[in-house]
Amino acid sequence: MRKSVVWLSLVIAGGMVACSDSNPDVSPGEMASAPSSRSAISGAGATFPYPIYAKWADAYKTKTDIGLNYQSIGSGGGIKQIKANTVTFGASDKPLKPEELDEAGLIQFPMVMGGVVPVVHIDGIEGGDLTLDGPTLADIFSGKVGKWNAPEIVALNPDVELPDTAIAIVHRSDGSGTTFNFTYYLSAVNPAWEEEIGADSAVQWPVGIGAKGNEGVANMVTQTNGAIGYVEYAYALQNDMAYTKMKNADGVVVEPNAENFQAAAANADWARAPGYYLILANQPGADSWPMTAATFILVYKEPKDPAALKTALDFFDWAYASGDEMADELHYVPMPDAVVNMVKKTWAESIKDSSGKALWTN
Amino acid sequence: MNAEATIDNPISDSALSRNRMRDTVLHAITRTAAIGVLIMLSGVIITLIHGSLPALDQFGFSFLHTESWNPVKEDFGAAAPIYGTVISSLIAMVIGVPISIGIAIFITELCPKSMKRPIGIAIELLAGIPSIIYGIWGLFVLAPLLQHYVQPALISTFEHVPLMSSLFSGPPYGIGMLTAGLILSIMVLPFITSITRDVFETVPPMLKESAYGLGCTTWEVVRHIVLPYTRVGVVGGIMLGLGRALGETMAVTFVIGNAHRISSSLLAPGTTISATIANEFTEAVGDLYTSSLIALGLILFLITFIVLAAARLMLLRMERRSGA
Numbered sequence: 200m201r202k203s204v205v206w207l208s209l210v211i212a213g214g215m216v217a218c219s220d221s222n223p224d225v226s227p228g229e230m231a232s233a234p235s236s237r238s239a240i241s242g243a244g245a246t247f248p249y250p251i252y253a254k255w256a257d258a259y260k261t262k263t264d265i266g267l268n269y270q271s272i273g274s275g276g277g278i279k280q281i282k283a284n285t286v287t288f289g290a291s292d293k294p295l296k297p298e299e300l301d302e303a304g305l306i307q308f309p310m311v312m313g314g315v316v317p318v319v320h321i322d323g324i325e326g327g328d329l330t331l332d333g334p335t336l337a338d339i340f341s342g343k344v345g346k347w348n349a350p351e352i353v354a355l356n357p358d359v360e361l362p363d364t365a366i367a368i369v370h371r372s373d374g375s376g377t378t379f380n381f382t383y384y385l386s387a388v389n390p391a392w393e394e395e396i397g398a399d400s401a402v403q404w405p406v407g408i409g410a411k412g413n414e415g416v417a418n419m420v421t422q423t424n425g426a427i428g429y430v431e432y433a434y435a436l437q438n439d440m441a442y443t444k445m446k447n448a449d450g451v452v453v454e455p456n457a458e459n460f461q462a463a464a465a466n467a468d469w470a471r472a473p474g475y476y477l478i479l480a481n482q483p484g485a486d487s488w489p490m491t492a493a494t495f496i497l498v499y500k501e502p503k504d505p506a507a508l509k510t511a512l513d514f515f516d517w518a519y520a521s522g523d524e525m526a527d528e529l530h531y532v533p534m535p536d537a538v539v540n541m542v543k544k545t546w547a548e549s550i551k552d553s554s555g556k557a558l559w560t561n
Numbered sequence: 562m563n564a565e566a567t568i569d570n571p572i573s574d575s576a577l578s579r580n581r582m583r584d585t586v587l588h589a590i591t592r593t594a595a596i597g598v599l600i601m602l603s604g605v606i607i608t609l610i611h612g613s614l615p616a617l618d619q620f621g622f623s624f625l626h627t628e629s630w631n632p633v634k635e636d637f638g639a640a641a642p643i644y645g646t647v648i649s650s651l652i653a654m655v656i657g658v659p660i661s662i663g664i665a666i667f668i669t670e671l672c673p674k675s676m677k678r679p680i681g682i683a684i685e686l687l688a689g690i691p692s693i694i695y696g697i698w699g700l701f702v703l704a705p706l707l708q709h710y711v712q713p714a715l716i717s718t719f720e721h722v723p724l725m726s727s728l729f730s731g732p733p734y735g736i737g738m739l740t741a742g743l744i745l746s747i748m749v750l751p752f753i754t755s756i757t758r759d760v761f762e763t764v765p766p767m768l769k770e771s772a773y774g775l776g777c778t779t780w781e782v783v784r785h786i787v788l789p790y791t792r793v794g795v796v797g798g799i800m801l802g803l804g805r806a807l808g809e810t811m812a813v814t815f816v817i818g819n820a821h822r823i824s825s826s827l828l829a830p831g832t833t834i835s836a837t838i839a840n841e842f843t844e845a846v847g848d849l850y851t852s853s854l855i856a857l858g859l860i861l862f863l864i865t866f867i868v869l870a871a872a873r874l875m876l877l878r879m880e881r882r883s884g885a
Contacts, residue, residue: 275844365732372819374632374844397633400844408734408830409819411840415700422705422735 240511243270244277244290245376246412247431248311248494251531252290255518258525262517265510274376275400281305281497287507289497292376293400297474304500306549308475308542309493310515311522312464312532314432315381316455316490318440320420321347321362325441327454330355332446333388333481333489339366339427340385341392342406347425355446362425368407369419369428374400377413380492381429384480388489429490432460433530447489448481455488460532462486464493469538475545493534498550505552512546512559519543606862613856615848624856630821630837632845637853639860641821645738645831646864649813650806652742652827653749657806658799660746661753666783668754669761681758688751696815699744700736704816707743708735712828730826734818739827741817745809749802756801760794761787793876800872807865810835834861 242252249271256267272280274291281289282303295307317336319329331339335351338344344351348361371378379400386393396402410419413434420428420440427443432455435442444452453459466484467477479491496515502508519542523533534542546559616637617624627638668680712733719725764787772782788795818830819840832840834857845851 273843275846278846279843367732367734372814373840399633400846401632401841403629403631403633404820407820408736409832409840411814411819415815418700419734419736422708425732 239266239268240288240507240514241268241286242277242288242290242496242511243272243280243286244497245274245292245494246271247292247313247376247492248290248531250433251311251522251526251529254525254529255514255522258522259514259517265514267514273374273400274379275374278497281499284499284503287498287502287504287511290494291497292492292494293379294476294478294493294495295474295497297476300474300497305497306474306500306545307495307497308545309469309477309534309538310496310518311526311534312460312479312491312493313530314455314460314488314491314532315377315384315429316432316435316442317427317429317445318417318420318435318442319428320422320424320426320441321364322424323362324359327442327444328356328359329441330444330446330452333384336445337385337389337392340368340370340404340407341396342368343391364425367423367426368404369410369416369423369426370404370407371401371413371416372409372411375412376400376492376494377429377431378402380478380480381490383478384490387481432456436530445489447485447487448483449485449487451485453486453488455490457527457530457532459486459488460491461535463488463491464532464538465535469541475542491532500549501551501553502558505558508550509558512550516543609855609859609862613852613859615852616856619849620853624853625860628821628823632841632850635847635849637849639834639853639857641823642832642834642837642857643860643864644823645741645817646807646833646835646861648827648831649738649741649745649817649833650803652739653745653806654799654803655746656743657746657749657802658753661750661798661802662757662795664750664754665757665761666787668758670779670783670787681755684751684754687747688755692748692809692812695744695748696812699740699812699816703743704735704740707740708733712739715828727825728827731824731829733828734830736816736830737818737826737828738824738831741813741831741833742827744812744816745806748809748812749806752805753798753802756798757791757795760791760798763794764790792879796872796876796879800869803868804865807868808835808861810839814839834858834864 260266277289280286347364383398386398410416413430416428417438420426463482466482519539526533550558628640715729719729814836820830
């Protein structure tokens with residue numbers, strides 16, 4: 200009796216080691232929900248693309264019986280995990296600079312895109328009623344504009360009756376690629392912001408309260424009259440939140456939606472971005488949503504386990520080819536074909552197994 | 562053993578040596594376990610010091626009193642999290658200790674027998690609730706209540722009272738230092754209550770009966786017999802609660818507002834050491850950032866150590882005074 204228990208636990212432990220290849224540092228909640236399979240792809244990182252990766256993984260598993268074990272622990276966590284070589288791929292909303300990639304022996308490529316949107320809660324004002332531009336948004340988040348009826352906001356919204364309510368700032372408390380993309384945009388359009396605060400996945404917020412995760416920000420904004428925060432577009436839609444329109448780099452007022460994210464992506468010059476180091480904020484073009492963001496995958500150029508990476512690349516290839524509709528459903532923007540072809544060329548040229556043979560052939 | 566050998570009794574000799582063997586083994590095992598704790602603890606200290614060296618090198622003593630926490634410019638200081646840790650724990654103690662001791666007094670002195678067990682079990686269940694549950698409850702239930710009813714009332718009541726007006730100012734966010742302190746006070750309650758209750762039970766009935774015999778009221782009995790008799794244990798319970806409040810992470814992270822600022826207002830968002838570490842560790846890129854977070858951990862370790870040492874000292878003094 201006792202013997203069989205020992206055997207059983209050995210088998211279970213062995214099975215767990217064999218199929219999960221996961222790091223004990225990551226949150227157990229994610230691990231529990233991760234699909235386990237005989238041969239699973241392991242990845243960790245950004246929370247922003249988690250819903251679409253999960254959806255793709257589910258469809259891919261049905262088709263091929265190969266599961267994806269993705270732990271959405273945040274972009275910084277993804278970078279750390281891939282550098283520690285505990286996962287086959289890392290995922291980050293914040294691209295690594297080419298030097299940093301070379302140093303770690305990694306390559307990165309954009310997987311899917313989305314948008315960051317400012318969300319507001321002002322009693323009496325509906326979603327899309329309010330228009331902001333970049334410099335004003337930065338002044339709001341740095342506390343220089345403190346009331347909703349401040350002249351800067353009134354000038355942008357002559358037809359809206361703005362209340363004399365204090366603006367309550369809600370930002371992310373955890374380090375986040377969403378924060379990076381948001382603050383990157385504010386830095387790009389407002390010199391004072393760049394000077395005083397800068398862009399990173401966590402910054403020194405001069406005012407406001409920090410809420411944990413996209414859902415935390417969404418919840419705080421919903422609860423507080425006069426609040427403004429920023430979330431991924433999908434969260435704003437799911438929670439039925441009031442968003443603002445933005446005046447973009449061409450001076451045109453645009454709505455946040457998939458077409459306008461796509462427009463920003465189309466205007467981005469991926470071909471001339473070494474290591475795909477390109478941030479989609481403040482792109483030119485009349486339709487471009489100014490806070491569009493791509494999310495990236497990080498893999499080793501010479502992986503320790505080439506077979507695992509090959510499995511992962513097969514999955515990404517399938518996602519590029521067949522995942523567009525699912526991305527649309529979740530309000531993500533698929534990568535344009537030209538970019539996908541460039542990425543596959545990069546795979547073929549850069550990823551080698553230990554004998555120096557290309558791992559991916561088109 | 563020699564005595565046994567001289568009267569030549571081989572059976573009892575072998576039994577004895579077997580017993581001695583067992584004693585030696587038990588001794589070895591328990592000693593290893595005990596020493597293991599020391600090794601583990603010194604391992605933790607060494608790791609913390611080693612990990613925080615880059616930050617301490619860079620910022621030196623100013624790390625302790627700088628309020629700045631700027632990942633972009635890599636300029637870090639621990640003043641805001643230290644302040645938040647101390648203040649939120651203080652609020653927890655100010656609210657939690659009287660309530661806990663009150664509950665303990667009620668259970669041991671006043672409570673009808675039939676209610677004793679239900680209340681006792683309820684208290685222990687409170688201790689069993691995971692801290693994340695407290696956090697979510699605080700964020701979704703307590704914070705909106707405070708935001709809509711309690712905080713506006715506090716602000717308008719104390720608006721024109723000097724000192725108090727700065728303590729309760731700013732927009733009512735619902736979350737912030739006060740909310741964190743409230744949640745913590747609920748979380749430390751079961752620890753302090755159950756220990757205090759247990760030590761209250763140790764007061765010899767004869768002492769209490771004598772006091773009642775002299776015509777003391779229940780309050781006088783508690784005040785002059787029970788509390789003096791048990792104060793060492795009560796202080797121990799309070800310190801255990803304080804230890805929990807200082808280190809509590811998840812629940813606080815949800816409701817404190819996570820802003821690296823020192824604010825005079827209790828309604829304003831703040832942060833604590835453990836909340837900062839929990840929030841930022843996964844995303845901390847760069848040696849200095851990571852090292853600063855580890856240095857925060859070291860500071861929390863030291864604060865806890867100082868609190869425990871102060872408690873010991875206090876107990877020692879009390880014992881000496883009562884002995885003299």
